[in-house]
Amino acid sequence: MDGHDGPASRAEGVVPRWAAHLAGQGNVEVGQALPPHSPDCAGCGPDNPAGLHIRAVRTASGVEAVHSFVAAQVGAPGIAHGGAVALAFDDLFGFSLYTVGSLAVTRSLAIEYHAPFRLHRPYTFRAHVAKREGRRLLLHADAWDDAGQKVGSAEATFVTVGPGHFTAGTQKNGRSQDQ
Numbered sequence: 618m619d620g621h622d623g624p625a626s627r628a629e630g631v632v633p634r635w636a637a638h639l640a641g642q643g644n645v646e647v648g649q650a651l652p653p654h655s656p657d658c659a660g661c662g663p664d665n666p667a668g669l670h671i672r673a674v675r676t677a678s679g680v681e682a683v684h685s686f687v688a689a690q691v692g693a694p695g696i697a698h699g700g701a702v703a704l705a706f707d708d709l710f711g712f713s714l715y716t717v718g719s720l721a722v723t724r725s726l727a728i729e730y731h732a733p734f735r736l737h738r739p740y741t742f743r744a745h746v747a748k749r750e751g752r753r754l755l756l757h758a759d760a761w762d763d764a765g766q767k768v769g770s771a772e773a774t775f776v777t778v779g780p781g782h783f784t785a786g787t788q789k790n791g792r793s794q795d796q
């Protein structure tokens with residue numbers, strides 16, 4: 618290892634994409650697939666063998682992903698672990714940042730589990746940014762099974778940060794460009 622392929626440089630590798638969004642050049646069309654947060658992201662990174670490999674698209678009001686949980690995410694037999702479901706919601710919230718062009722991170726996340734998420738069944742997740750209050754983004758998401766029953770909902774507060782948040786390593790927080 619030459620010291621240039623650690624977490625910080627992996628984050629720097631995705632800076633140009635977000636920089637384009639922050640400059641207003643990265644708007645994505647409705648129906649267009651959104652790029653993963655990073656190659657190794659536990660939610661959507663294609664290079665993470667333990668990840669969910671979520672693929673999200675832009676919708677008219679936010680973002681959407683159809684996802685099936687697999688055996689690696691099991692909790693009780695046949696049912697996805699609640700933490701894996703929370704990961705799916707959190708990751709989709711991360712995708713909804715593309716709709717507002719801000720860098721932000723999860724400050725709080727609350728999940729309602731209305732019914733079990735069964736393994737190997739497709740669930741449709743939809744998320745959107747409901748409100749912005751200063752640095753706070755208030756987000757909402759729902760998930761439905763293939764029969765149209767709502768099985769889960771989530772609310773999150775994200776707080777905007779600057780690019781330094783992802784590259785600073787041991788530094789506590791990057792400061793937001795939006796402040």
Ligand SMILES: CCCCCCCCCCCCCCCC(=O)SCCNC(=O)CCNC(=O)[C@H](O)C(C)(C)COP(=O)(O)OP(=O)(O)OC[C@H]1O[C@@H](n2cnc3c(N)ncnc32)[C@H](O)[C@@H]1OP(=O)(O)O
Nearest residue numbers: 632635654707711722723724725751752774776780783790
């Ligand atoms: C170009 C670079 C490329 C980078 C390339 C990677 C890109 C990809 C990005 C997306 C990726 C997504 C992926 C999935 C989403 C994760 O997984 S994000 C990871 C999990 N989350 C974290 O690690 C966050 C950890 N927490 C922190 O770092 C810090 O607490 C934070 C969130 C940065 C905030 O710290 P801070 O900057 O000191 O802000 P603080 O003063 O505490 O609060 C700021 C504001 O929020 C309010 N607030 C704080 N907490 C709350 C709360 N719970 N409820 C309501 N309001 C609150 C405060 O009152 C304050 O409001 P104002 O006074 O400004 O009006």
